[in-house]
Amino acid sequence: MKVLVTGCAGFIGWKVSEFLLAKGYIVLGVDNLNTAYDPKLKEWRLKQLQSHSNFTFYRMDICHQKYMGLLFQREKIGIVVNLAAQAGVRQSVEEPWGYYKTNVTGTLNLLELCKKFGVKKFILASTSSLYGVCNRLPFREDANTDRPLSPYAASKKAAEELCYTYHYLYGLDIAILRYFTVYGPAGRPDMSIFRFIKWVSEEQPVIFYGDGSQSRDFTYVDDIAHGTITALQYLEENTSAPIFEIINLGSDRPVALIDVIRQVEKLVGKRACLEHRPRHSADVPATWADISKARKLLNWEPRTSFEEGLRQAVVWYRENRSWAAQVDTGNGRDIIC
Numbered sequence: 001m002k003v004l005v006t007g008c009a010g011f012i013g014w015k016v017s018e019f020l021l022a023k024g025y026i027v028l029g030v031d032n033l034n035t036a037y038d039p040k041l042k043e044w045r046l047k048q049l050q051s052h053s054n055f056t057f058y059r060m061d062i063c064h065q066k067y068m069g070l071l072f073q074r075e076k077i078g079i080v081v082n083l084a085a086q087a088g089v090r091q092s093v094e095e096p097w098g099y100y101k102t103n104v105t106g107t108l109n110l111l112e113l114c115k116k117f118g119v120k121k122f123i124l125a126s127t128s129s130l131y132g133v134c135n136r137l138p139f140r141e142d143a144n145t146d147r148p149l150s151p152y153a154a155s156k157k158a159a160e161e162l163c164y165t166y167h168y169l170y171g172l173d174i175a176i177l178r179y180f181t182v183y184g185p186a187g188r189p190d191m192s193i194f195r196f197i198k199w200v201s202e203e204q205p206v207i208f209y210g211d212g213s214q215s216r217d218f219t220y221v222d223d224i225a226h227g228t229i230t231a232l233q234y235l236e237e238n239t240s241a242p243i244f245e246i247i248n249l250g251s252d253r254p255v256a257l258i259d260v261i262r263q264v265e266k267l268v269g270k271r272a273c274l275e276h277r278p279r280h281s282a283d284v285p286a287t288w289a290d291i292s293k294a295r296k297l298l299n300w301e302p303r304t305s306f307e308e309g310l311r312q313a314v315v316w317y318r319e320n321r322s323w324a325a326q327v328d329t330g331n332g333r334d335i336i337c
Helices: 011-022 039-049 065-074 089-094 096-117 151-170 192-201 221-237 257-268 292-298 306-319
Strands: 002-006 026-031 055-059 079-082 121-127 173-179 205-209 244-249 273-277
Touching (some): 002 011, 065 096, 079 096, 173 221, 192 257
Parallel strands (some): 026 055, 205 273
C-alpha cells in the first residue's frame, strides 16, 4: 500500500516514515522544508529516508491544492497520514496566521482531495494542548476541548472538527491522534528537551519559564511512531461502517521540568546555569494522558521510560554535536506543547 506522509521531514513524520518503510509500505513523503525552525534538522532527517528505495520525496506545501491534486492524481494513495503542521504554543501567539493556514487550510485541502480521489483512510496528528486548564487530570478523549489557550490549539481543534465533518458527510475512516510532548533523538530544537541538552552541553544559560513545577507527559518519538502505525493498521483492517476515533498517545507518566534539567545535568556531566523567566499565560501547568483507550482499541502502550529516552537523545546529540551545536534554538522563545 502507498501511504502519503505529510511533514515527512518533521520530527514525528520522519520516524513514522522510517517505521513504515521497515514494514514494507511504499511511502510518499511531502514536506515544504520551511524555516519554522532550523532546517538543518529537517535536512538530516530527510537524508536518512532518501536511502530507501520505497521512499519518494515531494517538496510541496499541503496548502497548495493544485500541486497536491496532481500528486493524488499521479499516485494511487491508500491512506493519508497528515503530520504536516505549524506546531508550538508561544510562537502561535506571536504569529497566528501561519498556524491557521497550515493546520486548518492544509487539512481541509487534504480532506477534499481524499473525497475527490476516493482515499477513505485518514490520520490527523493533533495535540494535548487542546485540553487547556479546565479539565481534570489525566486527560481523557471525551474531555471538553472548547477553550483552547493558544492559536495553535485552536487551529488543531478546527482541524479535528473538519475531520469529523468529512467522516460524517463522505464516510472517511478517520483516526485523530492527540500527541503528548514528543521528544527523542533529532527532536525539534524549539522544544525543551533539545534546548536543555544543547544549552547544558555548550554551557549556555538555560532559559527556564516558571518555577519548574509544571509537568509534561513526555512521550518518546519511537513510541509515538509505533502508535501512529498501529492506528493506521487499525484503519486498514476496518471493513465495516466508517469509523471516527480520537485517541491519546502519551507516556502516562508526567515529569516536572526541573527534574528534566537535573537528569540532563547528570547525563551530560555539567551543571545548568538557570535563567528564570515568568510563565507564559498560554502554557498549561500540566499535561497527563489517559491512554486507556489506546490500550483497549490499539493494544498500544509506551515502551520507553523517560530516563532511557532522554539518554538516547543525549547520545544522539553527542554523536552529531559537530553540527547539532550550531542548530538555532530560537533562544528568545521556549515552546513546550
